[in-house]
Amino acid sequence: MDIxxxxxxxxxxxxxxxIGIAIWSRAGSTxxxxxxxxxxxxxxxxxxxxxxxxxxASFISMAGLISFMGYDGAVYLMGWTGGYVLLALxxxxxxxxxxxxxxxxxxxxxxxxxxxxxxxxICAVFVCFTYVAGQMRGVGVVFSRFLEVDITAGVVIxxxxxFFYAVLGGMKGITYTQVAQYCVLICAYLVPAIFISxxxxxxxxxxxxxxxxxxxxxxxADGSxxADGSGxxxxxxxxxxxxxxxxxxxxxxxxxxxxxxxxxxxxxxxTAGLPHVIVRFFTVPKVRDARKSAGWALLFIxxxxxxxxxxxxxxxxxxxxxxxxPDAEGIAYEEAPGWISNWENTGLISWEDKNDDGRMFxxxxxxNEMTIDRDIMVLANPEIAGLPAWxxxxxxAGGIAAALSTSAGLLLVIxxxxxxxxxxxxxxxxxxxxxxxxxxxxxxxxxxxxxxYLGINPPGFxxxxxxxxxxxxxxxxxxxxxxxxxxxxMNKEGAIAGMIAGITFTAAxxxxxxxxxxxxxxxESWWFGISPEGIGTLGMLLNFAVAIGVAxxxxxxxxxxxxxxxxxxxxxxxxxxxxx
Amino acid sequence: xxxxxxKHADQYWxxxxxxxLTLLSIWFAVSFGAGILFVEELNTIRLGGFKLGxxxxxxxxxxxxxxxxxxxxxxxxxxxxxxxxxxxxxxPEEFEEALxxxxxx
Numbered sequence: 001m002d003i004x005x006x007x008x009x010x011x012x013x014x015x016x017x018x019i020g021i022a023i024w025s026r027a028g029s030t031x032x033x034x035x036x037x038x039x040x041x042x043x044x045x046x047x048x049x050x051x052x053x054x055x056x057a058s059f060i061s062m063a064g065l066i067s068f069m070g071y072d073g074a075v076y077l078m079g080w081t082g083g084y085v086l087l088a089l090x091x092x093x094x095x096x097x098x099x100x101x102x103x104x105x106x107x108x109x110x111x112x113x114x115x116x117x118x119x120x121x122i123c124a125v126f127v128c129f130t131y132v133a134g135q136m137r138g139v140g141v142v143f144s145r146f147l148e149v150d151i152t153a154g155v156v157i158x159x160x161x162x163f164f165y166a167v168l169g170g171m172k173g174i175t176y177t178q179v180a181q182y183c184v185l186i187c188a189y190l191v192p193a194i195f196i197s198x199x200x201x202x203x204x205x206x207x208x209x210x211x212x213x214x215x216x217x218x219x220x221a222d223g224s225x226x227a228d229g230s231g232x233x234x235x236x237x238x239x240x241x242x243x244x245x246x247x248x249x250x251x252x253x254x255x256x257x258x259x260x261x262x263x264x265x266x267x268x269x270x271t272a273g274l275p276h277v278i279v280r281f282f283t284v285p286k287v288r289d290a291r292k293s294a295g296w297a298l299l300f301i302x303x304x305x306x307x308x309x310x311x312x313x314x315x316x317x318x319x320x321x322x323x324x325x326p327d328a329e330g331i332a333y334e335e336a337p338g339w340i341s342n343w344e345n346t347g348l349i350s351w352e353d354k355n356d357d358g359r360m361f362x363x364x365x366x367x368n369e370m371t372i373d374r375d376i377m378v379l380a381n382p383e384i385a386g387l388p389a390w391x392x393x394x395x396x397a398g399g400i401a402a403a404l405s406t407s408a409g410l411l412l413v414i415x416x417x418x419x420x421x422x423x424x425x426x427x428x429x430x431x432x433x434x435x436x437x438x439x440x441x442x443x444x445x446x447x448x449x450x451x452x453y454l455g456i457n458p459p460g461f462x463x464x465x466x467x468x469x470x471x472x473x474x475x476x477x478x479x480x481x482x483x484x485x486x487x488x489x490m491n492k493e494g495a496i497a498g499m500i501a502g503i504t505f506t507a508a509x510x511x512x513x514x515x516x517x518x519x520x521x522x523x524e525s526w527w528f529g530i531s532p533e534g535i536g537t538l539g540m541l542l543n544f545a546v547a548i549g550v551a552x553x554x555x556x557x558x559x560x561x562x563x564x565x566x567x568x569x570x571x572x573x574x575x576x577x578x579x580x
Numbered sequence: 581x582x583x584x585x586x587k588h589a590d591q592y593w594x595x596x597x598x599x600x601l602t603l604l605s606i607w608f609a610v611s612f613g614a615g616i617l618f619v620e621e622l623n624t625i626r627l628g629g630f631k632l633g634x635x636x637x638x639x640x641x642x643x644x645x646x647x648x649x650x651x652x653x654x655x656x657x658x659x660x661x662x663x664x665x666x667x668x669x670x671x672p673e674e675f676e677e678a679l680x681x682x683x684x685x
Contacts, residue, residue, distance in 0.1 A: 070637075078615055081645050089652055119656060235629050257616060264612070288660070288666070291656060302646055570592060571660055
């Protein structure tokens with residue numbers, strides 16, 4: 001069977017599974033729709049959280065980024081996992097005890113103010129939209145590559161699937177579907193990594209393999225034995241190759257220390273402040289389970305995140321070897337392995353014979369003749385290593401699972417924010433449970449259409465806007481929630497002023513460097529050498545400073561709010577999360 | 581107030597904060613410390629094929645994060661029990677603990 005047929009079969013099988021689960025666990029009430037009656041086991045909830053969090057970006061493009069960035073890629077690894085520690089220690093148990101469905105609900109009640117609630121709704125919807133658009137695009141790319149359909153058709157198929165189970169199933173459907181999606185995506189990620197690790201180093205565990213010595217003549221892509229490299233450590237060989245070819249040393253990277261520091265911090269705090277991840281901790285029955293759930297989630301995420309740097313270095317060595325050949329002279333274009341021509345068709349790899357010798361050559365200096373898109377590494381990796389067709393099909397299914405699970409979670413946040421926080425609590429307080437559920441479904445249907453439109457006609461800056469979303473989450477929600485829990489006296493004036501100051505500053509900095517004056521987007525003109533990706537950290541500090549300053553001059557929060565804060569600080573008496 | 585007294589509530593919160601800050605300083609030390617600020621110094625030490633700083637940045641910090649959450653969950657559950665603010669009241673565990681105490685005395 002060829003790759004295309006196999007891919008169709010495997011993807012259809014996984015879809016049948018997801019839809020089956022969505023129908024089986026259809027939501028019957030608003031409560032089911034929002035938080036699955038708080039009745040989800042912490043292990044299942046951990047898997048769902050992991051699937052929710054690991055988007056098409058983590059699955060498809062992260063290892064590729066690390067592969068090209070070397071040490072600097074650690075900002076994603078530490079940033080996105082370290083945020084979970086903050087979430088588990090500082091946020092999850094308290095928000096669970098507080099017992100509300102959404103982040104805007106917490107902010108609105110804790111700061112006894114509908115203005116604060118509305119500010120939070122706007123931030124939540126904006127953060128989620130930027131993500132969903134990217135996910136839809138991701139689904140479209142995978143479909144169009146492996147099913148050879150038009151990208152528009154790819155996105156429309158994806159929209160239909162997401163609509164089906166997010167809108168009908170609600171949180172309960174999503175949770176169990178996401179458990180299945182986690183299983184699919186983690187298998188798809190680990191199987192090729194394990195195969196390649198055995199081939200290159202003889203170790204079954206990729207995490208150990210990439211710090212080991214290369215096999216005596218590992219099998220390279222064209223099936224020939226590469227004689228080069230036996231007995232040396234893989235990372236040493238990679239460092240050597242990189243400097244020879246004019247790249248920075250793989251284990252050192254090129255970013256300045258302060259920039260790495262700020263980007264990592266922004267991603268960590270952004271993770272902890274993301275509304276679609278926080279809402280996960282309302283779906284477990286107890287505070288204790290919320291703590292446990294964050295632990296399980298990190299375990300399931302760590303499986304993928306510790307494998308990613310291994311894949312990155314394997315892919316890098318393999319790719320350089322198959323293009324430049326064992327003697328680093330370049331391989332004749334006619335003898336190029338199949339993956340190169342396959343991906344040339346998509347336009348994501350191109351070769352320009354600058355010195356007219358008919359041989360390909362890849363390097364970081366003027367000798368370079370190859371243009372390679374970073375996003376293809378994970379999808380192309382099994383092909384580069386010459387793994388069987390079913391592994392390649394599995395990877396395609398995994399990429400789609402990652403994109404679908406994340407977009408479903410994000411859509412849910414958009415719909416609850418609008419139907420519950422904006423309509424029920426603000427504009428139309430008298431609507432019934434049933435009407436509210438209908439509005440939630442309408443909101444997610446509208447959101448899917450807008451996201452699909454953005455996926456088909458990407459505004460051209462989806463990748464840039466992802467950094468924007470993290471900065472926003474870091475500089476708006478995180479300080480407001482932390483102060484809401486750890487400072488009894490923090491009042492609404494402080495929180496609102498802080499959120500607005502943090503967002504405005506961060507947004508202005510990013511918009512200036514990314515959209516208004518992109519030419520100035522170089523380290524010399526950045527403030528303190530901090531790139532727009534890392535500026536959310538500074539925005540967060542500003543938010544804290546403004547909030548504390550303003551609160552000092554406007555007096556303490558009212559007594560009943562202080563009592564409420566005292567009450568969320570210990571687990572006893574946590575009922576199920578409720579709407580009222 | 582579910583605590584026996586204001587004093588208990590304060591003590592519980594203080595112990596909670598102390599533990600949280602201890603764990604967060606380890607969190608900071610492995611990621612921002614070992615993985616970023618002191619990465620070059622640590623890179624002179626080797627762990628098999630890995631330079632130590634690089635290993636912390638791409639592998640080690642993640643394992644430590646995981647361990648931190650496990651420690652937090654175990655310790656918090658103990659703390660909740662100590663101040664009697666934990667959730668389940670089905671008592672079998674408490675009953676068993678009480679029995680154990682009886683017999684060990």
